Amino acid sequence: MKTNASKFLGLGLVGIALLLLPRLFDNYIVFLLGVVGIYTIVMLSLNVLVGTTGQLSLGHSAFFAIGAFASTIIILKFKVTFLLAMIFGGLLSGIVGLLVGLPATRLRGPYLSIATLAFGILVQHVLREWESVTGGRSGLTTPDIQMGPLSISSDVGRYYVILAVTFVCCLMIHNLLKGKVGYAWRALRDTEIAAQSVGIYVSRYKALAFGVSAFFTGIAGALYAPHIGFINYESFGPMLAIAFLSGVILGGLNFTFGSFLGAVYLTLAPELLRGLEQVQMIAYGLVMVVVILFMPRGLMEIVFLLQKLFNFCGLKSSKLASLK
Amino acid sequence: MFWQQIISGISAGSVYSLLAVALVLIYKTTKVVNFAQGEMAMFTTFIAYTFLSYFGFGYFLSIFLTLVISIVFGIAFEILLIRPLRNAPSFNSIIVTIGMFLILNNLAGLLWGRDPYSFPAPVAEEPLTLFGLVISRLHLSIILIATLVMLTLFFFLKVSKEGVAMRAAVQNMKAALLMGISNNRVSALSWIIGTLIGSVAGLLAAPVLFLDYNMMFMMILKAFAASVFGGLDSLPGAIIGGITLGVSENLIAGYIDPSLKDSLGFLLIVAILLIRPEGLFGRAMKKKV
Numbered sequence: 001m002k003t004n005a006s007k008f009l010g011l012g013l014v015g016i017a018l019l020l021l022p023r024l025f026d027n028y029i030v031f032l033l034g035v036v037g038i039y040t041i042v043m044l045s046l047n048v049l050v051g052t053t054g055q056l057s058l059g060h061s062a063f064f065a066i067g068a069f070a071s072t073i074i075i076l077k078f079k080v081t082f083l084l085a086m087i088f089g090g091l092l093s094g095i096v097g098l099l100v101g102l103p104a105t106r107l108r109g110p111y112l113s114i115a116t117l118a119f120g121i122l123v124q125h126v127l128r129e130w131e132s133v134t135g136g137r138s139g140l141t142t143p144d145i146q147m148g149p150l151s152i153s154s155d156v157g158r159y160y161v162i163l164a165v166t167f168v169c170c171l172m173i174h175n176l177l178k179g180k181v182g183y184a185w186r187a188l189r190d191t192e193i194a195a196q197s198v199g200i201y202v203s204r205y206k207a208l209a210f211g212v213s214a215f216f217t218g219i220a221g222a223l224y225a226p227h228i229g230f231i232n233y234e235s236f237g238p239m240l241a242i243a244f245l246s247g248v249i250l251g252g253l254n255f256t257f258g259s260f261l262g263a264v265y266l267t268l269a270p271e272l273l274r275g276l277e278q279v280q281m282i283a284y285g286l287v288m289v290v291v292i293l294f295m296p297r298g299l300m301e302i303v304f305l306l307q308k309l310f311n312f313c314g315l316k317s318s319k320l321a322s323l324k
Numbered sequence: 325m326f327w328q329q330i331i332s333g334i335s336a337g338s339v340y341s342l343l344a345v346a347l348v349l350i351y352k353t354t355k356v357v358n359f360a361q362g363e364m365a366m367f368t369t370f371i372a373y374t375f376l377s378y379f380g381f382g383y384f385l386s387i388f389l390t391l392v393i394s395i396v397f398g399i400a401f402e403i404l405l406i407r408p409l410r411n412a413p414s415f416n417s418i419i420v421t422i423g424m425f426l427i428l429n430n431l432a433g434l435l436w437g438r439d440p441y442s443f444p445a446p447v448a449e450e451p452l453t454l455f456g457l458v459i460s461r462l463h464l465s466i467i468l469i470a471t472l473v474m475l476t477l478f479f480f481l482k483v484s485k486e487g488v489a490m491r492a493a494v495q496n497m498k499a500a501l502l503m504g505i506s507n508n509r510v511s512a513l514s515w516i517i518g519t520l521i522g523s524v525a526g527l528l529a530a531p532v533l534f535l536d537y538n539m540m541f542m543m544i545l546k547a548f549a550a551s552v553f554g555g556l557d558s559l560p561g562a563i564i565g566g567i568t569l570g571v572s573e574n575l576i577a578g579y580i581d582p583s584l585k586d587s588l589g590f591l592l593i594v595a596i597l598l599i600r601p602e603g604l605f606g607r608a609m610k611k612k613v
Contacts, residue, residue: 056415058422103598110357110556111597113418114548118593121545125587242422249419278430285426292416292423293408 022156031155037162039263045216051253053209054189059116062123063214065236066093067221082145089222097214101207127233139232142225246284252298335463337570338470342525343547344562346518353514359421362544363428365526398519432537443530549589
């Protein structure tokens with residue numbers, strides 16, 4: 001009971017800190033914090049696919065793009081409110097994800113990564129060529145976020161919207177993973193045949209993982225569009241999908257807190273290495289190689305090391321233990 | 325016009341085939357899909373370019389030195405990155421090769437800049453007239469060299485002791501081990517051959533495409549399409565896939581719409597994997613309990 005209480009206390013403190021952050025920093029930092037929130041959703045949803053069910057996707061840039069473009073287009077064409085457009089973007093992306101996931105369940109390992117890579121590039125080609133809808137090479141300028149009578153145009157305002165959506169997405173994914181579906185996913189990741197023999201419908205659950213992952217990535221895309229203010233097919237290529245994967249791997253597969261760390265890394269890397277895109281890409285690549293060869297749990301290895309250090313110093317670190 | 329399209333299609337297709345053969349060979353022996361294959365080829369081609377232009381070596385000396393470096397490159401890659409992951413899930417090696425893709429691609433961009441370089445061709449520029457057809461010597465030489473490389477590989481696998489050992493290891497690793505075939509040796513050898521064939525593909529493609537750090541990005545995707553055509557584990561399938569893709573791309577670009585050319589490969593991948601995931605030539609994937 002006591003640990004539970006301290007857990008809630010810790011979460012409450014984190015929550016208050018998150019709400020107060022925009023008061024402490026200037027606009028640009030708040031903008032970056034928004035990006036961290038968006039990437040956290042992407043990392044969590046990619047983790048559902050890669051970490052929980054062991055399927056590798058090199059096409060998540062496409063789901064991100066579908067969310068961003070679909071929501072922006074219906075806002076521009078039909079003047080719907082932002083929340084509705086966001087849910088529409090997520091659902092469309094989720095449906096496409098299910099459609100990709102259905103045949104993908106017949107593909108294992110390398111076949112799946114090649115197929116998702118090809119899918120991602122095809123979607124990018126469609127975005128470039130379908131000019132009348134997606135704006136083609138010139139892209140689309142996204143309008144301000146409209147919620148009922150409210151029009152949100154500042155970085156701080158968007159930060160709160162992103163914070164709220166990220167919180168809800170975290171809760172949903174968390175509950176999904178704690179429930180029956182999560183157990184089924186983990187079971188078929190570990191041994192597919194044993195899972196099948198206890199009555200888990202393998203292809204259905206694998207496709208569901210794709211759909212769920214695509215849905216949340218689409219939501220993140222819908223948040224990304226107004227936050228950046230401008231979308232264009234160029235920024236949704238295979239390199240983005242590889243960067244997402246690099247972030248998930250660095251954060252540590254299957255760790256919620258790791259997803260957050262991965263999102264921070266994806267936000268900071270372009271900032272710290274501004275103008276040095278090639279160095280940045282080399283860093284992404286090195287991260288993937290080094291983490292896989294030497295630190296299988298990614299940055300969470302360091303977190304666990306810190307935790308050990310705390311325990312060594314005689315401090316009870318229930319908060320760190322609850323991060324898993 | 326039609327036959328010229330076909331011949332330049334076959335020549336583009338032979339480069340896809342070479343890369344696809346390298347991919348399939350490595351996949352068959354080590355179960356690793358080498359996403360860095362194209363970038364390794366691009367990198368060694370840049371090394372050849374450096375020998376040619378900075379050191380002023382002759383064409384054939386540069387090629388020879390490049391092939392020697394490719395062998396070292398292949399061994400180093402296998403020992404440092406692939407061997408430690410042999411017993412890990414396929415997932416891990418895929419991520420490592422994607423990481424190497426990013427590293428090699430951008431390292432080449434840093435070292436040699438982003439400008440495209442023109443790379444010398446092995447043959448003279450002026451076209452050849454054969455049976456009333458005007459054929460580029462370059463295309464013809466690409467087709468010939470690719471055929472030669474593939475025939476060499478075929479005889480190596482069929483006749484030589486090492487080649488037979490490789491085929492045995494592909495069929496049954498445990499039995500091969502009991503017969504005294506070292507799997508480290510087989511794995512290293514297939515990476516060497518893969519890197520060598522990749523380098524040849526890079527050297528052949530560079531005069532046509534111009535040498536550029538992004539030169540191989542589209543090529544490797546098309547090589548994937550070609551190898552998926554044969555189910556990733558059939559060498560003849562990869563060759564047929566590469567040629568088919570090269571020719572149909574050229575016909576589409578020539579007669580329908582040039583902007584569709586690059587999308588064809590990806591459509592092919594998605595379509596084949598949807599309908600027949602094991603490829604047109606591959607054997608059905610079986611689950612083992």
